[in-house]
Amino acid sequence: MSVTLPLLRVPYVVLTQVIRSMDPTILVSLSLCSNRTFLLIKTLQSKLTNANLCMDIWPVFNCYITNNKSRYNLFQVQDVDDIYYQCGGGETVSTIYSNNKFFTFWKDPCDGFRRVMSYVCDLFRLEVHTVRFSKDAFWTVLWVQERQKTLAFAWQQNLQVLEADVYQNTLELCTAGTFFIDMAVVTATLTQGFRIPKRDTLRIGEGSWVTIDHLLTMDCVQLKVEASLLKKRIFVSSSTTGQPVEVLD
Structure with missing residues (x-):
């Protein structure tokens, strides 16, 4: 026999401890119940420590949080599919909860991904830490850089071919402190005078x-x-540290 707990009616101190004992996956699920639960979770939860919010497009749009050695999958965003309901703003979307995360389906998945990431940032009071993107989704990096002061880590992980001007534009416009870029250029000729932003690590x-x-x-x-x-x-001098920097093959 199951017992129902009237969570929102328990004393404030007890409710605070209950919410702070929940992992991010459960908190997201609870926050979607109503505006009241969203505000309660946002207000009462302790800010996550050592937590990194990740915006990942490979192989589909994924939103998850890593915390120490744990990974909490929150949302997966895809093209609109078969089960529909109305959400805020009159947008028709579909949602499925499976394997401890929400699958949401949007007419415009890019807009849906931005909304989902904004929702999670607001709920947990976190900034996006990591963006993993493909050549067709560099907009994710630009969107994050526009909404927050810094981006810690950007990674173009999959080897894809780009025209030289697009590749150069990616190097110049991404300001992440750590940037891994695995894309190949069509031509080996890039403009000699282009400037790459200062950063801690570039691979x-x-x-x-x-x-x-x-x-x-x-x-x-x-x-x-x-x-x-x-x-x-080869060793070159870093104007950031004044120390030699080793370039490895």
């Missing part, structure tokens, strides 16, 4: 285009260039 997965002149414009504490045509070990 270039396909570095056959990198020349000494390019290295002199890369102001990074740690720089790793893979598949390079340069010599195995």
Whole structure:
């Protein structure tokens, strides 16, 4: 026999402890019940420590939180499908809860992903820590950089071919403190004078285009260039630290 707990009627102190004992997946599920539960969770929960909110597009739009060695899958956003209901603003979407996360289906998945990420940021009072994107989803990085002051980590993980101007634009516009870019360029010729923002770490997965002149414009504490045509070990000076930075093949 199951017993129903009138959660919103328990004393305030007890309710606070109950909410603070829940993991992010349960808190998201509870927050979707009503505006009241959303505000209660946002107000009463302790701010998550050592928690990283991730915006991941591979292979589909995923929103999850990593905390120490744990990963909490929250939302997966896809094209609109078969089960519909009305949500705020008159937008018709569908939702399925399975395997401890919500699958949501939108007419415009990109807009849906932005709304989902904004919802989670607001609920947990977190900024987006990590963005993993493909060549067609660089807008995710630009969107995060527009809504918050800094982005800790961006990763273009899958080897995809880009035109040189698009590749260069990605390097110039992404300001993440740590940036891993594994895309390959169509041509090995990039503009010599383009500037890459200062950052802590830059890893270039396909570095056959990198020349000494390019290295002199890369102001990074740690720089790793893979598949390079340069010599195995090169040292350049970092204006950020004043210390030599090793570039590895």
